[in-house]
Amino acid sequence: MPKSSPRPIPPALPCRTDVLISGAGPTGLTLAASLRRLGVDHVLLDRHDGVRPGSRAAAVQPRAMEYLDRIGVGAGLALEGRKGRGFCLHDGERPLLRASYDGLDTPHPYILLASQQTTEQHVARRLEELGGTVHREHRLLGVTPDFPGITATVAGPDGVLRAVTARYLVGCDGLHSTVRTAAGIAFPGEAPEQLFALADVRLKPGAEVAAHDDTTFFLSGAGLLLLSPLAGGLHRLVAPVPAGSAAPRAEDVEELLARRGPADGWARAEEVVAASVYRAQERVAERFRAGPVFLAGDAAHTHSPAGGQGMNTGIQDAGNLAWKLHAVLTGAAPGELLDSYHAERRPVAARLVAFTGQFARAATLSDPASGRLRNALLAAAATAPGVTDRLARTLAQLDIDYSREPDLGAPRPGTRVAPLDVPPDGLRWTLALPGPDTSQHGHRGKRHGPLTVRHVPDLKTTLLVRPDGYLAAAGVPADPCDVAARLSQYLPLPHPQ
Ligand SMILES: Cc1cc2nc3c(=O)[nH]c(=O)nc-3n(C[C@H](O)[C@H](O)[C@H](O)COP(=O)(O)OP(=O)(O)OC[C@H]3O[C@@H](n4cnc5c(N)ncnc54)[C@H](O)[C@@H]3O)c2cc1C
Structure with a gap:
């Protein structure tokens, strides 16, 4: 048997750094690649041993692509994804409203349909190219103030606890952020009861036309069904389901397509590649900064994934914070510049959570009369000048x-x-x-x-x-x-x- 090449020895965890980043999801990776590009000393750690598989974000919006271009990721990533043309709202066969990305004033006038895993791999690769690294299998356990910065306790893969002292700590550690808890930052909001089923499916030949170019929301009397093209010839299906439902199987997917989808019975699934159920929370951290500690990405805000905004917002949080940390650490700017991170990004997150929450509630109305009224209003809005263009700009995040x-x-x-x-x-x-x-x-x-x-x-x-x-x-x-x-x-x- 050929000998497998030995795994490269990971670099030792430094005990001192300017910026400690906890969490190497899309937000932490983007922040690290940006800091690396700017020449800022930092340490990025993650409790997992690699990029996590699983069906989460499936779309990169134009505004996030514009930032990824700045750190040398956009062009390569664009080659790997499929280019969706916009969002569409339908009632069965009847189109109600279409928000097209075609005419947007951006180098990326499309929704890049690429899995979160692909996006993370591209940013991680860029970080490596720039000479950076992720300290994998390192879990941040706690934080103590250590004026003017912090000292974090980190458990390594060998089980040994190590201290890392940093001038600044950025919590990019997701929804259940340890950094947010350690900094005592409240995370108010709601956890609506509504359960959603998610399935990544291969549709039967001929059925792909149901949502070929557009992410399509079917708003029928039977309930919401979202159908979006994905990379690799797959489609994502998302639908509200009753409490206690399990991850959808092929027959559940067929039933959802038949009852809520484009036309009775003809959109059929050939294979369910991945399936899960989830409940969305709607929360925004009270502060995005507490002294030397910052929150970014899902650690700072979480909301309904309908509309494909969460990962994109985290990438832009990172873009907002990176250059400010660089300016302050190099003495080019006073420390108060860092307060503008909270001042600029928190309102963006609050507006996003309100927008996606309203959209999710309108899309999941259970009363048939209210649903018919909603659809009539949407069809009327689509004919008003500028409405669909404004909606496209909002979803593309170009209006931030x-x-x-x-x-x-x-x-x-x-x-x-x-x-x-x-x-x-x-x-x-x-x-x-x-x-x-x-x-x-x-x-x-x-x-x-x-x-x-x-x-x-x-x-x-x-x-x-x-x-x-x-x-x-x-x-x-x-x-x-x-x-x-x-x-x-x-x-x-x-x-x-
Ligand atoms: C079903 C579903 C569908 C979605 N669809 C979309 C979509 O279409 N478009 C979109 O933009 N967004 C979507 N999202 C949201 C998107 O997945 C998140 O917004 C995104 O993952 C947030 O990135 P993040 O880097 O902030 O956090 P995460 O991706 O959660 O990464 C956090 C990282 O921190 C690490 N970590 C946690 N705690 C510690 C610790 N104590 N020490 C060290 N490391 C730690 C974790 O291992 C993880 O790698 C979806 C989410 C779900 C659940």
Whole structure:
């Protein structure tokens, strides 16, 4: 028998670091890859021995793809997924409303249908390419304050307890976050009773047309059925089921398709590849920061998975926090910059939980008369100008902004700068200057300290764009040395200096 090659010896767990990240799901991996790209010293640990299998997130939204592009993950991931074209609401055969991603102003005008596992593998691979690592089979057990940071107790695979001292700790450790509990941060919200069945299925030939390009919600008198194309020729089916139901078998899937799906009887399942039941919780952490401790991803917010938003929101939490940690740890920004993480990301999470909760409740109405009224309202809304476009932008997460100013048509700090307008340069700041590019630097732009300078022909005023793609300031001086020297003036500080 050929000898198997020995497993590489994992690096020893450092006892001191700038940023300790607990949890290597999509949020922790994105944060670690970002910090690695920025050159920030960190330690990423996870209690499991590898990327977890199982059917969870199945879609990467355009806004998350835009951030993943910045850390060098987007292009490779886009090649592996299937490109869905939007969301659709149906009543049996009758379309009620369609939110298409086709015309969105993003380099990724589609829902990337890729399993969470695939997404995590791509980010983990990128982290490795950048020279980073995940300390697998390391469980964070507890945290004690150790001014100005913390000391965490970590159990390794050998059962030995080790102490890791860090200036900052980020809990990316999911719904049942140990970090959140240790920091005493409340996680208020609800746990609705409604149980959902989830099945990843291979439909019989011919039946794929039921949801070929769109994630489709069938809202019939018999109840909700979500049918979404997945990578690998599969479809995901999600449906509310009575309390006590077990994971759906092939015959349950057939019945759900026949009673709630496109047309009586013709959409048939050939194979159930994975099945489970779950109950969604709707919660948002009271604080996303408590001193040196931060929460990100499911540790900070959880909601109904309908609409495919959770993992995407965690990826963007990581994007918001990474450059701020870098700026503060390098002395380029005051410590208060880190308060803007809570100020910017918590309202996003609260709005998301409210939106997905309302949608889930409307989609699962049990009274037939209310269901008919809902469907009539949806069909009417679809004909109102701009409604479906706005819905597509919301689901694609392109409408997220941190602006505190009313929209009067001028560029507002805190709003997204479309990468098609001002192309990013990794996790660097971008100074966009109006006018044609006469430099030799082409699409890479010219680098000045922390800034990349780009010329954008149709721009009306200079724009300073943050490393996470949001506008820091408009109308700033055109001299990059001047802007770089005054960068701290353009930070989203609670009380501008
Ligand atoms: C059925 C289902 C369907 C979903 N569908 C979608 C979808 O279509 N789109 C979408 O965007 N989202 C979806 N989600 C949500 C998505 O799966 C989560 O939002 C996402 O996993 C959150 O990522 P995270 O990294 O924050 O947390 P997690 O993925 O939960 O990762 C947390 C990590 O922390 C580790 N950990 C926990 N405790 C410790 C500890 N004490 N020490 C060390 N490590 C620890 C865990 O091992 C884990 O690896 C779905 C979820 C479910 C359940």
